[in-house]
Structure formats: structure tokens, C-alpha cells
Amino acid sequence: MTITTDERTHWSTPGAGPFLQVKDLQVHFPTDDGVVKSVDGLSFSVERGKTLGIVGESGSGKSVTSMSVMGLHKAGAAKISGQILLDGQDLVAASREEVRQLRGKRMAMIFQDPLSAMHPYYSVGNQIIEAYRVHNDVSKKQARAHAIEMLDRVGIPEPHSRVDSYPHQYSGGMRQRAMIAMALSCDPDLLIADEPTTALDVTVQAQILDLIRDLQKEFNSAVILITHDLGVVAELADHILVMYAGRGAEYGSAEQIFNDPEHPYTWGLLGSMPRMDRDRTERLMPIKGTPPSLINVPVGCAFSPRCAFEANTGGRARTERPELLDAGQAHLVACHLPQAQRLQIWRDEIAPKL
């Protein structure tokens, strides 16, 4: 597992190492019903100036992963193991106070619902000022000027007066802009956006995606974009990690994932989506069944109960867990099917029907 990750990093970026490296991350929640294995052996990395898109269905562990990176899980509730290397420093081993010092300063996060994510009793400016002053020893006045500048940068009209408005006085899109301003106020090296546009309308979503793209160029930060919408990652991501049941199913460049996907689950996701950019198909091709319980993850390949090609692996899928292995060109796939067969199925059976 770790070996392949290292191989890939050699592969894609000679020279500068990735800014964030997650190695064999496991996040388990002991509950009354049993241990919820929300994340179970996940590895990936992101470089400065690049965007990693993480896609997967509800409950696949996307948010749990991002919360682990940010160190936001409650102390007792989650059992976390593995490594999260932020610029070489292991956050899993670090003290809570050390991680707190990094939060907001070197890594920041924006959330799905910007209305509930902002405190209703404090003005927008106040909340940005607070974020800036935690990590920067500046006067209130300087911080306020900075907040206004940030609001201006994220495209809030008349930032001088809007800085004193309260979140409920902003529209949905403006709130998400303000959240972004808050997250970027300390110029973080890593920005995690967890479903940043899911609660927004398409036209506003397009604005916010543009904004994130532009700001990333400007700030040269590493971005992790978490979403369940393949369309959204296609807009922004350089690399894509497809997650299923707490593990990586497929990882590759955006081109590899969209043009030459090799994992049956990725095929399923693509076949489930009606697409505006292609001729209309008569029928969608859903994945059968539902995602597994994370307390009783199927033995072997977690996707096997829903996989149409499970039979092709001669029973291996039911007994042996496929690892996320390099299929060439830093394209990682966790599937027992031989690569030649995967390529053929995609070419002959799946792609023509999309």
C-alpha cells in the first residue's frame, strides 16, 4: 500500500514532495452496534497548487477523512491510526495543541452548508477577523482591514459595508464566499472543501467553483475537493480519488478517471449519471443494491455484492481484499480483474453505452 503511494509520488512529482500525504489511514468509531470502520486503510497525497477531488457515495468516508486531516474528531470518539503527513509533520502523532496551531493557519476547511457553518450571532467580518487574529498578532483594526480585503477578493460587493452584516443577511452564494474568505484569511497551504457547492444552485455553484479555481492559482495552495458529483470534480480536479466503503477504489488523473476508468464502481457511477454532454440514453445503468454497512463490510472486495463482474474474478473478490495497486502511469485501481480484461470491458461494454 505504502509502497505504491511512494512510487506514485516519485512518478508524478520529481523534486518537491507532496504537501499532504495520507498513509494507510484508519478511522474507526466504536459504537453500541459495533465498530464503524468509516475509513479503513486509505492512502493519497496532494501537492501544492494541485487539486485532488475525492468522490464517493454518501457514507463512503469522505467527510471523516477530511475531519481526520484537520484533527477535528472528538478525542475519545474516533480511533485513528496510520499517518497524516502535512509538509512532513505527522498529525496523527502530534499533540492536539500542535494540530490546533496548524488549523486555520496551514490547513483550512470550508463546509457544505454555509448558513449553519457560521455563527448566527457574530457579524461576518467579526468571524473573519477572529480567524485571522488567532494566528496573527495584529490589532483589531489591521485585522478588519484584512477582512475587508479578503471579502473583496472573494467577490463580495461593497465589502466595506458588508463586513458588518450578519450571515443571515447574506445570500447563500455570498455566505459561501465569506466562508472561503475566512478559510483563506491566513493564507493556508492546504484547503479542504467538503461539498462546498452541494447546498447551492447551479448558477451559484458555477461561480463558487470558478472562485476556488482562481484563488487556487493565486494562493498556490493544495486543494482537496470533496463531493459526490462527478461533474463538479471534472471542473476542478487534477487528480481524483474514488472512494467506496472507506477505501480508495481508484485513483488517477482526472483524464484517466473520466476517459479510461478501470474500476467497476467508477463505471457504475458514470453509468448512473444522466449526462448533458452526450446524446440522451434510453436507460440509465444504475449500480444494483445499496452501499454496505460500515460495521459489517463485505469480506474481500467491499463492492463485490453490487459488482456486475464479480463472477469474473473466480471467487477472489469474495475472499481477498483487492489493494489499490498501480496499473501504470500512476493510475491506481483496487480490483482483482486483470488489467487487460478491465480495459476490454470498458472499451467494449461500458463506454459505448454512456
Added chain:
Amino acid sequence: MLAYVIRRLIAAVGLLFVVSVITFSIFYLVPRLAGVSAEGLASRYVGRTATAATVAATARRMGFDDPIYVQYGRFAKGIFVGEDIDLGAEKDHCPAPCLGYSFVTKQPVFPELVDRAKVTFSLAAGAAVIWVVFGIAVGVLSALRRGSLFDRAAMTVALAGVSLPVFWTGLIALTFFSYRWGLAPPGGTFVPFTQNPLSWAHALMLPWITLALLFSAQYARLTRAGMLETMGEDYIRTARAKGLPERKVVVKHGLRGALTPLLTIFGLDFGLLIGGAVLTESAFGLNGLGKYAVDGIRGNDLPKVMGVTLLAALFVALANLVVDLLYAVVDPRVRAK
């Protein structure tokens, strides 16, 4: 904002009017409807020995024969401009705000009420400070260490605190702290604040603590529930994601959200309490409004009871008004409406 304040004020005045009408009716109309004659009412003013003629004369002088709205008008006028009262032997002017004369002492009720209110207010205010500080502190700690030994112990004590009657805890407190150990003055002691703040506080120490114990328990539970809710909000996650120290997350972001609902309850509790902390006052022999009302009821002394009722209504209305205004200060979303 100003329009809001004015609207609230008008509403408060309206409320007081309604309360005064209702209390007036309860005390003067309902007995009549129930069959008590005008003389029956008047007889309370003149004592048992009076002749039927004096009673009838008193009833006429007091206007108990008039239609009820005329009586109410007279009563309302008394509140605003005062009233000349003809007590038969003596004639007297009862200055505004006039709430009538006690049947028993023949003294105007209002000045007595003011004296009594000082005691009750002292009691309520001191206790409120203690229970707010203590209740919230315990509630917050309990919420943050949910399920811990502290939490469980605190909540058990809180449950006991809510269920123990004040006169019992009061009695125990008096017995030990005052009589046995001499740490506090005996029951019935009251020193006005203006006279000597220290002795004022010293004298009220036990009643405060007794009363606060009851309320702290309730407030600790409410704070805990509120904190548990707000600490699960998305904005708390945001505050942590900014890298704020946990103390700031809890106090500035968590507590602020959790306290708002407490504000309403506090306003109501405090308002009701200055209307008369009957049990505590009785337990400690304090001459407050509650005791005044009890005396009034025992002696069938309607003006006293009515005076306390109206004053209590005034306090509750005022407390509500203050709470509403504070709400608008605390929560910008309310301000907008």
C-alpha cells in the same frame, strides 16, 4: 429598533391593563356575582362590631353599589392621580399611585408595598446572581464532560435540588448556620442596602443560598442541555477549524448560543420571584411581598392581595420586556424582524 421598543412597551401596558381588569373583577365582581352583597364587602372595613347602619353607610361611601365599571374607573383613576378616601371618621387623601387602603390597618397599601418590595427585590437579586453564575458554570462543565463522574454527580444533585422544598432546606440552613454555628444572623433579619451593604449581604446570605440552590439546579440542567445542543452545531466545527483554542470555542461560540434560551426563562423566573418569594420569605421570616400577600389572604384583606398581584404583574411584564430587548441585542436575527 426604536419602533420595536415602543411596540413592546405598548404591549406591556396592554397586558397590565388586562391583568388589572381581571384581578379587579376577581376581587370585586366575582364575590358580588357569587352573592355577597355590597354591605358584605363593606363590613370588612368596619369590623364585626359595627351596626348594620354603619355598614350600609360605608358601602355607599365606598361606592360598592356603583356599577362595576364605575368602580374600576375609580380604582384606575386612583392609580394615576390619587384618590380622596372617606373613611367615615377621618377623611384622607391617598396620593397616586393609590392602590386603596388595607381593610385591616387602614393604611394606604402602596407605601407598604414599596417597603416590602425592597426586601423581596434584595432577596431575588442576590439569589439570581448566585444561581446564574453557579448554575451556568456547573451546566457548562457537565456538558463538556458529558457522562463523566462530575456530570453524573452534578446532575444527581441538581435533580435533588429541584425536588427539595425550600422551606425544608431553609429550615435546615437556619438550624445549622445560624442557630448552631452562628455563621449567619437569625431568621427575620433585614438591613437595607442603603444603610450598610455589608450587613445587607450578610443578613441575606442564607435566604440567597437557599433560594439559589433551587434555581441553580434547574439552570444547571438547562445550561447543560443547551450546551450539548450548541456544541453539536456546525458553527462550532467552524470555530475549531479556524484553530481557536478550545476555551474560546466553548465560551465565545458555544455558550453564547446556549444562553439565549435561558434568557427567557430567567426573565420569567426573576419577574415571578420579585412578585413574591412566598416560601423563602416565610421560611426566613422576611417581611417581603410574598409574606404581605399571605397576610392579606389570611386576613381577607383584599386591597393588599390586589396590590401584590398588580405589582407582580408589573414586574413580570417588565422582566419580559427587558428579556425581549436583550434578545434583540443578543441575536441579530431577531433585530431584523
Added chain:
Amino acid sequence: MALTETTSGTADREAADLLTVSGLVKHFPIRKGVLQRQVAAVQAVDGLDFAVRQGETLSLVGESGCGKSTTGRLLTRLEEPTAGTITFEGRDISHLSEGQMRPLRRDIQMIFQDPYSSLNPRHTVGKIVGAPYRLQGVEPEGGVKKAVQAQLELVGLNPEHYNRYPHEFSGGQRQRIGIARTLALKPKLIVADEPVSALDVSIQAQVVNLLEDLQEELDLTYVFIAHDLSVVRHVSDRVAVMYLGKIVEIADRESLYSFPMHPYTVALMSAVPVPDTRRRTQRERIRLQGDVPSPINPPPACRFHTRCWKAQEVCRTEEPALVQLRRGHRVACHFPENLPLASPEA
């Protein structure tokens, strides 16, 4: 979906209208003060004219707050219109009372977005799906239980699930339960308000396919409410695009997606993210500024003029009428895009 003779006929013959709506308005009053005076109104729906044809799927799309759900609730008469008429099978149902509506509830059903909150958690699946029989006092052949089990099977659930509770099911399965419930009394029209929005893509596809199969099998007519243009293209025969309580464009699916004419529709389509990285660079993007204005105080004349890049003076003063600019394609805009070269037919 395969259209049968009765539903579409030949290309030239229009199918009969099952439901027609004209001048439909719904304003929600905003009241203030002690006297509860009406100080303003949310103009949620403000003058809709359209027809739903027998056997077709008409979709309503638009951004949040444009009045899609309100329209759906008006059609099913869960809401009383402020003005305008709704005609179902030739009968004016705009102001029917609750009691007068009851027999019609068999014909007109609604599916809701949230499969979690629209099912009573304390009732078994059997009770939920069988409720319409009880409400309508209908005794199906072979008993309620048998009928309910048949319906469960129809929507792809195991009939043995009869005695289970909603929380034992996943989101997609709960939506199936909701669908099974609406099918009980063989409705003619189903208004589906964002039936798949809360579901994951893979599950969403299952439910979309199910809805299509049922339509074919039971000859259903759908009004499909959604904000996802891709899903809408997949399911609809015709599409109405709404903006701030008005229909700005209504057309046959092919016509709308091939030649969107209203600037808002064009912008909406350009904003839809597509799962294709090649599009990133090629696509010409139209980015609208700002957000949708409030329906309490909508902009005068063309409501879209505050965000429209083609807006002229006339757009601010004169409301564009919804006129036919192409066969089966009506648009409300003074300066439409993609105009056919030939002069528009009358």
C-alpha cells in the same frame, strides 16, 4: 420511454390535455404587527399557463425558491391558488373544498423529496402503503394486504417487508415505499417533487428507471419537479423552465436542449458541470452574476433583467410575453438566443 398509441399518437396529433393551468398565481401574504396586517406577499407563483398532456412527463426546473414546489402543491391542491384556474380532465378544480377533492385524490398523487421525513416512522410499511385504501374507503380485490404486497413488488421491494418500519430501509428504498404508496389507487397524474434529489447517483438512477418503467406499465402522467438539468433531460418529454415564479421557457425536450432560447436557460445549461475534463477548456461559459432576487420584491418587467447579460431598457419596462418561437417551444424574452433563421411560425 416507449410511447403507446394512446399517449402520443402520430407526431402530428397532439395528445389530449390531462391537466391545464391558466393564469395560476399563488401569493403568500406576509403579515406583521398586532393586527396582522398584510404588508407584502411572497410572489411564489405568478401567472403560469401550461398544459400537461396525457401520458407525458412534464418537468419543472429552476433554481431554489422559483416556485416549483408551490406549483406542485397547487396542482395537487394541497395549496389553494390565489388566482387562476386548474382544470383536471375538463373539470375546474381550482377552488374545490377538501371534501370535494377527496375523490380526486385517487387520481392525483404526489411524491415528495425527502424519503426520510415523508414516511411516518411509527407505521409499518404495510400500513403506510395501504393508507390510501383506508383513507378512500376502498377495498381492493383480495384485500388490502395482498394489494400492498403487489405494489411493493411493483416498485422492486420484497413483499415480505410488509411488517418492517421505514428506518430499516435505505434512502432509495424509502423513496420506493413513497412511490408504492402513491400507486395504491391507480392514479392518473403523479406530481413528483424532487423525488431523486436526496439520493446518491447510483440509487438515483434506480429510482429514475423505476419511475419510467411504472409510467409505461401503468400509463401514468408525470409532473416532475427537479433542479438537475441532466436528470430532467433524461426523464422529460417537455420541460418548463421557471424563474422567480414565472415560466420563462417551455418546450419539447429536444428543442429545449438543442436550442435553448431564453438567456436564463442558456446560462443554466452552461453552468451544469459535466463529467468530462475535455469540456473544461472547450466550453464557452456563461456566468451569471449574483443570486436570484427575492420573490417578495421581484424586479419589474422581465424578472431576469438584473442578472441578464442581454438586458436592454425595454426589459426593465415591458414584460416579455410567453410566445411560440419554434414548434412546441414558447419563450418569454425580448432578445432570445438561438432564433430559428426562418421567421417563427404563428
